[in-house]
Amino acid sequence: MSIRTVPTQPFTDQKPGTSGLRKKVTVFQGPHYLENFVQSIFDSIAAPQGATLALGGDGRYYNREAIQVILKMAAANGFGKVLVGRGGILSTPAASCVIRKYQTFGGIILSASHNPGGPDGDFGIKFNSSNGGPATETVTEAIFARSKAVSEYRILDAPDVALDALGETTLGVMRVQVIDPVRDYADLMESLFDFAAIRNLLAGGFRLKFDAMHAVTGPYAREIFINRLGAPAGDVIKAVPLPDFGGGHPDPNLTYAHDLVEVLYGDNAPDFGAASDGDGDRNMILGRKFFVTPSDSLAVIAANATLAPGYKKGIAGIARSMPTSAAADRVAQALNIPCFETPTGWKFFGNLMDAGKVTLCGEESFGTGSDHVREKDGLWAVLFWLNILAVRRQPVENIVREHWAKYGRNVYSRHDYEGLPTEAAQGVMRHLKSCFDDLAGARIEKYTVKCCDDFSYTDPVDGSVSKGQGIRIFFTDGSRIVFRLSGTGTEGATLRIYLEAYEADSSRHHLDAQVALADLIRIALQVSELELRVMRDKPTVIT
Numbered sequence: 001m002s003i004r005t006v007p008t009q010p011f012t013d014q015k016p017g018t019s020g021l022r023k024k025v026t027v028f029q030g031p032h033y034l035e036n037f038v039q040s041i042f043d044s045i046a047a048p049q050g051a052t053l054a055l056g057g058d059g060r061y062y063n064r065e066a067i068q069v070i071l072k073m074a075a076a077n078g079f080g081k082v083l084v085g086r087g088g089i090l091s092t093p094a095a096s097c098v099i100r101k102y103q104t105f106g107g108i109i110l111s112a113s114h115n116p117g118g119p120d121g122d123f124g125i126k127f128n129s130s131n132g133g134p135a136t137e138t139v140t141e142a143i144f145a146r147s148k149a150v151s152e153y154r155i156l157d158a159p160d161v162a163l164d165a166l167g168e169t170t171l172g173v174m175r176v177q178v179i180d181p182v183r184d185y186a187d188l189m190e191s192l193f194d195f196a197a198i199r200n201l202l203a204g205g206f207r208l209k210f211d212a213m214h215a216v217t218g219p220y221a222r223e224i225f226i227n228r229l230g231a232p233a234g235d236v237i238k239a240v241p242l243p244d245f246g247g248g249h250p251d252p253n254l255t256y257a258h259d260l261v262e263v264l265y266g267d268n269a270p271d272f273g274a275a276s277d278g279d280g281d282r283n284m285i286l287g288r289k290f291f292v293t294p295s296d297s298l299a300v301i302a303a304n305a306t307l308a309p310g311y312k313k314g315i316a317g318i319a320r321s322m323p324t325s326a327a328a329d330r331v332a333q334a335l336n337i338p339c340f341e342t343p344t345g346w347k348f349f350g351n352l353m354d355a356g357k358v359t360l361c362g363e364e365s366f367g368t369g370s371d372h373v374r375e376k377d378g379l380w381a382v383l384f385w386l387n388i389l390a391v392r393r394q395p396v397e398n399i400v401r402e403h404w405a406k407y408g409r410n411v412y413s414r415h416d417y418e419g420l421p422t423e424a425a426q427g428v429m430r431h432l433k434s435c436f437d438d439l440a441g442a443r444i445e446k447y448t449v450k451c452c453d454d455f456s457y458t459d460p461v462d463g464s465v466s467k468g469q470g471i472r473i474f475f476t477d478g479s480r481i482v483f484r485l486s487g488t489g490t491e492g493a494t495l496r497i498y499l500e501a502y503e504a505d506s507s508r509h510h511l512d513a514q515v516a517l518a519d520l521i522r523i524a525l526q527v528s529e530l531e532l533r534v535m536r537d538k539p540t541v542i543t
């Protein structure tokens with residue numbers, strides 16, 4: 001077996017987005033595309049000779065091929081050992097768990113998360129550091145800079161490694177250990193939550209339905225809900241991971257998880273429904289005929305955290321991404337703990353968790369997690385809810401309504417316009433920025449604009465600054481509208497509008513969010529001139 005040094009030309013478009021580099025599968029399949037990016041990672045992270053790497057992905061189309069390339073490149077770049085999930089599988093939170101538990105130098109995760117898969121779908125790759133979290137912006141910038149200059153990559157000439165049985169093999173002098181992708185993660189969950197209480201709940205007639213969306217969480221959910229918690233086998237649906245997610249869009253929201261939504265809103269609905277995304281880091285929580293917004297879910301978990309054994313001593317602080325509603329802030333205030341507001345993307349939470357400033361983190365995009373790992377964690381959130389339900393023995397809806405009654409309700413919705421012409425979408429953002437001066441103090445219908453800005457974040461731990469993280473329009477009554485361009489799409493541009501209003505009056509808490517936010521939605525469209533500029537008359541997805 002010999003190491004081959006392959007000359008290559010740099011690509012100009014290997015800039016990691018909100019969560020790693022995401023492109024069409026066909027782009028990754030192009031000559032040297034994957035190899036260039038992997039070499040750029042290895043060149044940037046300066047791992048010591050003989051370091052250990054964790055490796056796995058969400059099982060989407062091209063996962064297996066990419067794993068083999070990365071293993072051979074790791075062997076040629078001086079790594080001593082790679083821990084790889086059996087079959088090349090590791091959910092994103094499980095990868096984070098493995099990096100931390102075995103103290104590896106870092107890990108490479110192959111995933112395009114909630115984006116569709118298959119030969120015409122998306123693929124993605126990202127590097128996670130030794131804390132188990134997504135590389136910080138400083139590191140991803142370094143990888144991007146390297147990708148624009150890389151002129152050769154190193155790869156071992158060797159046959160493919162067998163990945164379907166547990167055990168250790170070698171690739172040149174590098175050891176490859178195929179690990180159970182589920183066990184370490186399931187053990188960690190069992191250490192945090194009261195499995196006996198949840199088992200009891202399920203044995204007492206409480207009915208659960210978990211939709212794995214034919215993505216990576218199927219085996220994890222089966223091990224946890226069925227094998228360890230005794231749920232009937234039928235409670236986990238779409239449990240078989242498929243390389244194209246069965247043709248679906250593995251995004252757990254009201255639009256793309258519609259099969260589950262129908263069950264929970266149908267006759268004889270179960271008590272609790274949940275779904276996760278392509279790589280297992282997102283979650284959607286449903287009660288019987290009731291949807292819990294991710295922002296509310298974070299707040300409810302925070303307010304009830306001490307009910308779970310792993311959090312019984314309380315939480316140090318909460319962090320939420322800027323577009324996420326301020327529901328969690330109200331809980332933090334009541335608990336007298338700090339609440340941080342970060343840019344979108346889990347990579348901004350890592351420093352806060354490492355410094356012990358926060359325990360819980362959340363994003364409005366169906367992401368919730370804690371410092372047990374350094375990624376958001378779909379099944380963790382589902383188990384947290386089940387633990388709360390096992391103790392409180394109330395319907396999901398009642399728990400949320402009681403929460404609103406106590407803290408008030410941050411009425412919230414996000415409207416996404418997907419697949420827009422990039423230039424037109426950027427035009428909307430430029431237009432909004434040009435309106436800041438006129439908007440400040442303006443009266444629009446019954447609202448008065450308090451101020452506008454383009455969100456900028458200074459990391460309180462390392463002082464790094466991230467600018468241009470979303471346009472915010474604040475109103476004097478505490479409502480706000482946020483506009484942001486997505487950093488995870490692979491086709492055209494996706495523009496997100498985030499709408500939030502605070503409602504203290506509990507006689508109005510029953511209102512549908514779209515009804516309660518109708519004025520703000522109209523104002524958002526009017527101010528942004530969106531419909532005219534991108535030629536759309538309705539959003540693609542409303543959550």
Ligand code: VG1
Pocket residue numbers: 018019112113114115277281282321344345346363364365367485486487488489496
């Ligand atoms: C989206 C979400 C963001 C999330 C990111 C990765 O990013 O809005 O909150 O962190 O996806 O999630 P964007 O840039 O498209 O808005 V995952 O589950 O796709 O890794």
Ligand code: CO
Pocket residue numbers: 092113114277278279280281282
């Ligand atoms: Co994901």
